[in-house]
Amino acid sequence: MDPASPVNDAAERDGATARELLQATLRVNSLLFGVILGTFAGAALLALSLFAGPGGWHGGLAVALIGTILPGYGRGWPGALYGLIWGFLVGAALGGVIYRINSLHVLRMIDRLVIAQRGADSFAQAVLRLHGPSLGLAIGAAGALGLIATTNTLVLRGTAAESVHARLLAEVLPGYTVSTSGSIIGAMELFAILYAFCIAFAGIYNALAGRRQIGHAAGGAAK
Amino acid sequence: MEAQPDDRREMIMLWAFAKLDVVAFVAASAVVVGLALLVLTLALVIKGAPPGIPVGPHLGALAVFFPGYSVTAGGALIGAAYASMVGAVMGLVLATVWNVAHALFLAVIRMRASLATYSID
Numbered sequence: 001m002d003p004a005s006p007v008n009d010a011a012e013r014d015g016a017t018a019r020e021l022l023q024a025t026l027r028v029n030s031l032l033f034g035v036i037l038g039t040f041a042g043a044a045l046l047a048l049s050l051f052a053g054p055g056g057w058h059g060g061l062a063v064a065l066i067g068t069i070l071p072g073y074g075r076g077w078p079g080a081l082y083g084l085i086w087g088f089l090v091g092a093a094l095g096g097v098i099y100r101i102n103s104l105h106v107l108r109m110i111d112r113l114v115i116a117q118r119g120a121d122s123f124a125q126a127v128l129r130l131h132g133p134s135l136g137l138a139i140g141a142a143g144a145l146g147l148i149a150t151t152n153t154l155v156l157r158g159t160a161a162e163s164v165h166a167r168l169l170a171e172v173l174p175g176y177t178v179s180t181s182g183s184i185i186g187a188m189e190l191f192a193i194l195y196a197f198c199i200a201f202a203g204i205y206n207a208l209a210g211r212r213q214i215g216h217a218a219g220g221a222a223k
Numbered sequence: 224m225e226a227q228p229d230d231r232r233e234m235i236m237l238w239a240f241a242k243l244d245v246v247a248f249v250a251a252s253a254v255v256v257g258l259a260l261l262v263l264t265l266a267l268v269i270k271g272a273p274p275g276i277p278v279g280p281h282l283g284a285l286a287v288f289f290p291g292y293s294v295t296a297g298g299a300l301i302g303a304a305y306a307s308m309v310g311a312v313m314g315l316v317l318a319t320v321w322n323v324a325h326a327l328f329l330a331v332i333r334m335r336a337s338l339a340t341y342s343i344d
Contacts, residue, residue, distance in 0.1 A: 018231050025239035032324055036317070061284075110234045114241050128241035168281055171270065172263060201255045208247035 022107055026100065034095035041091025045083030049075055065165055069150050094142050101138035105131070115213045127213055132202030136195035143194045144187035151183035240325050248318040249311045256310025257303040264299035 045066070052063040052075050060075065067073040070090075072082035106113065114126040147169075154163050160178040169186060170176045176186030267279035277283070279294035286292045289305040 018235060021232055021235050025235060028328070029239060032328070033321075036320055036324065040317075106238065107235075110231070110238055114234065114237045116237065126237040126241040127244050128238070165281070171279075172266060197255055197259065200258070201251050204254055205244070205247045205251040208250055209244035212244060212247060 018107065026103055026106075029103075030096045030099045033099040034092040037095030037098075038088040038090075038092030041094075042084040042087035045070075045073065045087035046080045049073065049080035049083045050077075061165075068159070069153055094146075098138040098142050101141060102131070102134045104137075105134060115210065127209055129206050129209065130202040132199040132206075133195075135202050136198035139198050140191040140194040144191040147187045147190050148183045151178055151186070152180055154178055155180060155183075240329050242322045242325060243318040245315065245318045245322065249314040252314025252317075253307040253311035256313070257307030260306035261299050261303035264294055264302055265296065267294050268296055268299065 048066075049063055052060045063073070063075050063079070066083075067079070070082065070086040073079050073086060074082075109131065113129050113131060115129060116126050151166065154160050154166060155178065163178045166178045173186040173189045175189070176182050264279070264282065267282060270278075272278045277294075283292075283294045285302065289302055292298050292302040292305060
């Protein structure tokens with residue numbers, strides 16, 4: 001086929017249109033997911049701060065540890081408001097990044113990511129399927145980068161030697177230390193763990209969702 | 224056969240507004256979160272601690288929120304059950320909010336499309 005043929009031009013235009021449409025939908029969904037995750041994270045930090053008790057019980061220790069990374073966060077109202085804002089900002093940013101990474105290969109495998117349904121009206125509907133490797137890459141990358149960022153914050157502040165609780169991560173991430181090199185080792189292990197859990201999560205979800213949709217379709221056909 | 228351009232665009236729109244299967248999402252969340260605490264607890268139990276030192280004292284503090292939980296083999300199962308419930312609730316909230324947000328967004332789009340085609344003639 002002649003590379004400059006009208007058929008090729010039309011195919012290129014249609015491909016570009018599909019990409020533009022996908023980019024538009026990605027922007028909307030990334031924003032939506034970011035807002036949802038940011039709201040949850042902010043609300044969780046707010047609640048933790050308000051209900052945390054003194055010392056190690058009932059979340060007081062967790063609030064103190066989080067406060068070493070998020071300036072201003074602590075028990076009581078002023079700290080809780082800082083937590084709400086920080087939680088929203090960090091959660092929203094993470095949500096947007098996670099959704100974008102998760103959707104990197106959507107155009108290539110879009111047929112496998114939806115289970116079409118017959119809606120009550122003529123409007124077509126679909127149930128989402130999850131792609132485990134993409135989800136694992138997104139969540140794993142977020143977790144790994146988060147570990148590197150928080151660990152190196154402690155290193156740069158000069159409090160690495162006093163970070164007793166951070167060192168506890170070495171119990172589940174062998175080789176992790178509160179240092180730059182240790183954070184990279186821990187990040188790789190954390191990525192692998194989160195990736196494996198995401199594969200399992202997507203597998204269970206897709207299996208159940210697929211069976212339920214088959215069941216719904218069979219029930220609808222029988223009526 | 225390769226999807227036609229219109230089919231492809233329709234698939235993209237279907238994907239963009241696809242809803243999550245709430246029951247499947249809740250079940251998957253429950254299993255994964257429960258499994259996570261189970262594996263974490265058992266890892267500490269297997270690793271153990273020197274004589275006279277408690278195993279996993281910091282993780283054991285979860286017993287404040289999960290009565291009956293302890294960093295032991297039996298406690299791991301109890302903790303997994305509690306964690307599954309927490310995971311299920313988190314999954315339910317996330318999936319429901321996602322679906323409601325998309326439904327609202329779709330309703331707004333359809334309303335604007337209807338208004339755009341409305342003619343007063």
